[in-house]
Amino acid sequence: MALLEVRNLVKHFPVRGGLLNRVQGSVHAVNGVSFDIKRGETLGVVGESGCGKSTLGKTVIRLHEPTSGSIRLEGQDITSLGPREMMPFRRKMQIIFQDPYSSLNPRLTINGHIREAVRFHGVADAGSIDDCVDDILLKVGLRPEAKHKYPHEFSGGQRQRIGIARALSVRPELVVADEPVSALDVSIQAQVLNLLTDLKQEFGLTMMFISHDLKVIEHFCDRILVMYLGYVVEELHAEDLDEQARHPYTRALLGANPVDDPDERRPLTVLQGDVPSPYEPPSGCPFVTRCPLAMVRCRQEMPPLEPKEPDGHPAACWAVEPKSAPAD
Amino acid sequence: MIGRFLGSRGWRRFRRGRLAMASLAVIGVYFVAAVAVTLGAVSREDTKMRVGPNRLPGFLERINAEKRYDFNKWYVGELSGVFGRAQRAGDEAAAREMLGAFALAERRMSGAAPSELFPVYETMEKAWGELDDALAMREDLADERFVLRAEAAEQRASGADASATEARLREVEERLSEIRPRVEELYREVERAIEVLLPMPEGLRGLVYRLRIGLGTDSKGASISSQAVYSVKIAFQVGFVTALLAVLIGTILGASAAFFGGWVDHVVLWVVSTLSSIPYLVLMAVFVYVFQAPSLAKWFDNPDRPGLGLVPLYAAFGLTFWIGTCRVIRGEVMKIKELEYVQAATALGFGRFSILLRHIIPNTAHIMFINFSLLFIGAIKSEVILTFLGLGVKGQPSWGIMISHGADGVTNFFFWEVGAATVFMFVLVLAFNIVSDALQDAFDPKHV
Numbered sequence: 001m002a003l004l005e006v007r008n009l010v011k012h013f014p015v016r017g018g019l020l021n022r023v024q025g026s027v028h029a030v031n032g033v034s035f036d037i038k039r040g041e042t043l044g045v046v047g048e049s050g051c052g053k054s055t056l057g058k059t060v061i062r063l064h065e066p067t068s069g070s071i072r073l074e075g076q077d078i079t080s081l082g083p084r085e086m087m088p089f090r091r092k093m094q095i096i097f098q099d100p101y102s103s104l105n106p107r108l109t110i111n112g113h114i115r116e117a118v119r120f121h122g123v124a125d126a127g128s129i130d131d132c133v134d135d136i137l138l139k140v141g142l143r144p145e146a147k148h149k150y151p152h153e154f155s156g157g158q159r160q161r162i163g164i165a166r167a168l169s170v171r172p173e174l175v176v177a178d179e180p181v182s183a184l185d186v187s188i189q190a191q192v193l194n195l196l197t198d199l200k201q202e203f204g205l206t207m208m209f210i211s212h213d214l215k216v217i218e219h220f221c222d223r224i225l226v227m228y229l230g231y232v233v234e235e236l237h238a239e240d241l242d243e244q245a246r247h248p249y250t251r252a253l254l255g256a257n258p259v260d261d262p263d264e265r266r267p268l269t270v271l272q273g274d275v276p277s278p279y280e281p282p283s284g285c286p287f288v289t290r291c292p293l294a295m296v297r298c299r300q301e302m303p304p305l306e307p308k309e310p311d312g313h314p315a316a317c318w319a320v321e322p323k324s325a326p327a328d
Numbered sequence: 329m330i331g332r333f334l335g336s337r338g339w340r341r342f343r344r345g346r347l348a349m350a351s352l353a354v355i356g357v358y359f360v361a362a363v364a365v366t367l368g369a370v371s372r373e374d375t376k377m378r379v380g381p382n383r384l385p386g387f388l389e390r391i392n393a394e395k396r397y398d399f400n401k402w403y404v405g406e407l408s409g410v411f412g413r414a415q416r417a418g419d420e421a422a423a424r425e426m427l428g429a430f431a432l433a434e435r436r437m438s439g440a441a442p443s444e445l446f447p448v449y450e451t452m453e454k455a456w457g458e459l460d461d462a463l464a465m466r467e468d469l470a471d472e473r474f475v476l477r478a479e480a481a482e483q484r485a486s487g488a489d490a491s492a493t494e495a496r497l498r499e500v501e502e503r504l505s506e507i508r509p510r511v512e513e514l515y516r517e518v519e520r521a522i523e524v525l526l527p528m529p530e531g532l533r534g535l536v537y538r539l540r541i542g543l544g545t546d547s548k549g550a551s552i553s554s555q556a557v558y559s560v561k562i563a564f565q566v567g568f569v570t571a572l573l574a575v576l577i578g579t580i581l582g583a584s585a586a587f588f589g590g591w592v593d594h595v596v597l598w599v600v601s602t603l604s605s606i607p608y609l610v611l612m613a614v615f616v617y618v619f620q621a622p623s624l625a626k627w628f629d630n631p632d633r634p635g636l637g638l639v640p641l642y643a644a645f646g647l648t649f650w651i652g653t654c655r656v657i658r659g660e661v662m663k664i665k666e667l668e669y670v671q672a673a674t675a676l677g678f679g680r681f682s683i684l685l686r687h688i689i690p691n692t693a694h695i696m697f698i699n700f701s702l703l704f705i706g707a708i709k710s711e712v713i714l715t716f717l718g719l720g721v722k723g724q725p726s727w728g729i730m731i732s733h734g735a736d737g738v739t740n741f742f743f744w745e746v747g748a749a750t751v752f753m754f755v756l757v758l759a760f761n762i763v764s765d766a767l768q769d770a771f772d773p774k775h776v
């Protein structure tokens with residue numbers, strides 16, 4: 001049984017406006033996403049800015065209310081649990097945020113941040129809370145004496161370590177890492193990634209790792225979901241990324257031409273233009289406005305996410321040959 | 329909490345501003361005054377007690393001949409009153425008691441035996457009588473001189489013999505020049521006698537008396553400086569209580585509206601927009617009027633319960649002033665509640681109230697702080713306005729009462745009462761405004 005099973009997850013944000021502040025429409029941030037994460041696995045979610053990666057991550061751990069679909073953690077349906085019933089699951093799912101500044105309360109010391117979490121969930125008994133806090137700080141590479149300082153006294157990289165410590169202090173099963181290194185200097189990114197790799201080993205973490213950088217994802221994750229405009233367009237194993245990626249969007253992210261390009265002399269595809277607004281998504285294939293292979297059919301019909309040739313990993317594109325069912 | 333505030337970057341930035349620090353020192357002085365008054369340094373009796381003649385100007389104003397006459401006349405009148413009664417009392421002990429009872433604050437009747445004082449008093453009376461005569465004589469002579477001069481000029485012009493007139497004129501002028509030093513001498517004699525009978529106290533008591541009359545006296549001879557200083561306490565009471573009340577109400581309602589949204593937000597917004605569509609002075613007047621209903625006035629408009637007299641003001645200001653704070657806090661909480669540390673707390677499973685109290689409200693502290701200082705000063709100014717209109721403080725000194733009492737003095741060129749109240753209030757308001765501005769700059773989240 002997978003640790004996390006997500007089926008047809010949809011998240012729409014209502015858009016209000018006008019004289020009476022009525023709902024005028026909705027932003028389709030996540031549109032029917034399904035995936036599993038096995039215990040100990042790291043799932044990467046990649047896509048351009050605004051494609052709904054953060055929304056997906058936050059909906060999965062119930063920071064946003066899902067519009068429809070289901071989320072199961074360890075086989076239990078947690079999609080519509082109330083705050084009280086949700087409590088035991090809160091400890092099991094934690095999140096690491098992108099912005100090391102807004103993710104820490106400027107008026108709480110580091111001790112205040114971590115201690116309240118440890119005590120609230122009874123991770124350590126009353127006498128050993130301090131040791132527990134020191135221990136987790138050491139594990140993320142901070143000196144325990146630093147715990148009486150306030151967030152503004154730390155650098156961006158150190159703050160990110162504090163955010164990691166807060167998430168891991170309650171011994172979660174699943175950690176959503178929402179672009180944990182994108183806001184950091186390149187030199188520090190590597191340190192924090194190495195730290196995450198070590199911690200993943202040490203705590204036996206299951207992770208959902210969100211990034212817009214395919215290189216980081218490929219290096220860090222076991223499996224990859226490629227998202228575009230709230231849809232999963234391709235799902236594949238990290239080691240297959242370079243050879244097996246078939247969807248034109250994934251290819252474009254890799255900086256390569258589509259595999260099945262009929263026009264061999266076409267210059268290397270570069271993604272042009274903006275991602276269409278999730279408020280008014282195009283009909284048919286979401287990628288149609290920017291796809292080098294777009295056909296008439298793409299505008300009319302939404303391609304299903306189905307196994308493709310040759311290895312059978314799922315992708316959503318009319319131009320990619322589906323895997324033929326094995327002959328009986 | 330305070331230690332952290334003093335170590336914070338905002339405070340360090342604030343401390344660098346010289347003007348702001350000076351203003352803070354000024355506010356500190358006012359605060360010390362308010363505390364001292366509360367501890368009894370200036371009592372309510374002090375502000376009503378007669379300390380000298382009516383409308384005595386402060387030390388900065390030179391007393392002209394006319395006023396010198398008025399003030400001496402006042403002293404002579406008061407003293408002849410007591411001495412008259414003391415002489416009629418007959419026996420020595422009763423006279424001594426009667427004399428001892430006369431005092432202008434620290435300036436008490438001399439402790440010498442009545443038998444020693446009576447002669448001094450009599451000399452004073454005599455000198456005053458002579459002075460009156462001399463002054464009347466001087467007036468007559470001056471009139472005559474005017475007439476003679478005109479006559480002489482006319483006679484000279486018409487070629488008639490003017491020598492008789494001129495001789496008379498010389499005689500008049502001679503007598504006038506004799507009378508002038510005599511008047512001065514009599515004045516000094518009277519003043520010396522007053523000084524003996526009512527000696528200026530020595531040392532600390534003397535200093536206190538000088539401070540009391542330093543800014544002059546009002547139309548009842550009560551000390552203006554005592555009233556102005558006592559009013560500092562009233563102003564701080566009104567400012568502190570109402571600002572605290574308003575900031576608390578505003579923060580609780582604003583934060584709840586933004587954080588819980590839904591019908592809470594609707595109700596709060598409805599109340600805010602309804603109240604803010606009414607001019608605030610009218611609103612406050614209405615609240616104050618409510619307390620004048622007979623059943624409430626028994627408690628809140630009663631000279632026997634001066635402590636409760638300010639409650640209508642607290643209520644009126646507290647219920648009016650929270651609106652602005654509520655708006656600002658609501659906006660800020662809207663912003664804060666989307667921040668990731670709030671999401672992190674939700675992800676950890678903390679309840680909504682604990683998030684509100686631990687993560688959201690503390691982060692609006694700088695806004696509460698700035699609003700407090702703005703409302704503090706707003707309350708003081710409104711108190712003065714309402715009091716001036718007769719709706720505010722009653723039965724205790726207040727800058728508003730001083731201004732409304734002193735207003736008719738101004739038409740007689742007596743500015744001390746209105747001036748003292750205005751300057752006391754102006755300096756405090758200015759200092760507070762400078763400090764609020766500096767706080768706003770120093771604690772602007774753009775820097776923090």
Ligand SMILES: Nc1ncnc2c1ncn2[C@@H]1O[C@H](COP(=O)(O)OP(=O)(O)OP(=O)(O)O)[C@@H](O)[C@H]1O
Nearest residue numbers: 013027029048049050051052053054055056212278
């Ligand atoms: N609370 C919200 N209310 C309304 N719209 C939202 C909200 N959060 C996100 N959105 C919208 O949903 C869409 C997806 O946003 P999301 O933050 O999930 O994208 P993302 O892939 O994480 O992008 P980024 O790389 O910039 O973080 C965006 O169009 C965004 O404007």
Ligand code: SF4
Nearest residue numbers: 285288291298317318
């Ligand atoms: S379905 Fe059509 S538009 Fe969409 S990715 Fe495939 S080729 Fe491009």
Ligand SMILES: [Mg+2]
Nearest residue numbers: 053054055178
């Ligand atoms: Mg994001």
